[in-house]
Amino acid sequence: MATGRAFLISAVSLSLAACSGRQSSLDPQGPYAQQIANLFWAFLAVCALIWLAVCVVLSIAVIRRRAARPQPLELAPARERMMGQLVLSLGGGTGVIVIAFALISYVAQRNLWAEPNSGMTLRVVGHQWWWEVLYDDPQPARNFITANEIHIPVNTLVRVRLETRDVIHSFWVPSLAGKMDQISGHINEQLLLAARPGIYRGQCAEFCGQEHAKMAFSVVASSPEEFDAWRDGQIRAAAPPEGPERRRGRHVFESHSCLVCHTIRGTIAGGKFGPDLTHLASRRSIAAGTAPLTAGHLGGWIADPQHLKPGTQMPPGDLGGADLSALVAYLMGLQ
Numbered sequence: 001m002a003t004g005r006a007f008l009i010s011a012v013s014l015s016l017a018a019c020s021g022r023q024s025s026l027d028p029q030g031p032y033a034q035q036i037a038n039l040f041w042a043f044l045a046v047c048a049l050i051w052l053a054v055c056v057v058l059s060i061a062v063i064r065r066r067a068a069r070p071q072p073l074e075l076a077p078a079r080e081r082m083m084g085q086l087v088l089s090l091g092g093g094t095g096v097i098v099i100a101f102a103l104i105s106y107v108a109q110r111n112l113w114a115e116p117n118s119g120m121t122l123r124v125v126g127h128q129w130w131w132e133v134l135y136d137d138p139q140p141a142r143n144f145i146t147a148n149e150i151h152i153p154v155n156t157l158v159r160v161r162l163e164t165r166d167v168i169h170s171f172w173v174p175s176l177a178g179k180m181d182q183i184s185g186h187i188n189e190q191l192l193l194a195a196r197p198g199i200y201r202g203q204c205a206e207f208c209g210q211e212h213a214k215m216a217f218s219v220v221a222s223s224p225e226e227f228d229a230w231r232d233g234q235i236r237a238a239a240p241p242e243g244p245e246r247r248r249g250r251h252v253f254e255s256h257s258c259l260v261c262h263t264i265r266g267t268i269a270g271g272k273f274g275p276d277l278t279h280l281a282s283r284r285s286i287a288a289g290t291a292p293l294t295a296g297h298l299g300g301w302i303a304d305p306q307h308l309k310p311g312t313q314m315p316p317g318d319l320g321g322a323d324l325s326a327l328v329a330y331l332m333g334l335q
């Protein structure tokens, strides 16, 4: 008995645990996600009521079964009329429910696509398998690029312009908005609005190859002051490395193939194939949310990327131990 109760409690809490947290459509953190959650609950409530009604009627029919009629083919006109009316009214009711569903979906769609005339715009480009995030500014000197981590000010409408460099990806931050595909040669848009500060997880929602599952990102919603401070920090070029270890790391970076794919503003590295690393150490994770950013994970990632993310297009570092630790020390200093 006690085992049964424990099982029931853990089953219920496990199923509810999936409904909250930093990546859940059922725990909306902004008005756009709220629209979608409302729609889900309205559909679920109506469908659950219909399902319950069908179960009740079916149970009654099974329990209160009438005796077999001597002449089953004989029609009772009054009864036939009543059944006809019942079927007709249930059919009409179904039609009304479908139309009501269509109407509330239409209203939700209108609210989701309301044209904003304020807020900020940024671009997110999907790559196999990471996200390039571009903050464009009317002053070109204030443009910058980052990866796999989107910062937005809270309570500000953010228009995200979505592109892809290769295959179709899908941009999805369940706690903040619905999904939107990134299609080659076409720009789609998604509106984000976070009502509360927090870190919300996003995930590619369109199968895009071997590492589709490891194509995640974070949306960090913070106060406008914190966001401005973050942006000012990102606009700056990387500070020159301090200490012999980090200076050696920078030399390793600039004298190996790293600079072919990566940019670090303030150095000679200007590669565009992989993520911009100018402020790598200000991010929370590496390899598009695959591992937290620690010196250990970063070293492992550079030494053997295929181990952490099989299929990734990052080649192995092929560095000696001292060079590798100097490189990690340098990269971990890129605040």
Ligand code: CUA
Binding pocket: 126, 127, 129, 168, 169, 170, 204, 205, 206, 207, 208, 209, 211, 212, 213, 215
């Ligand atoms: Cu990108 Cu799945």
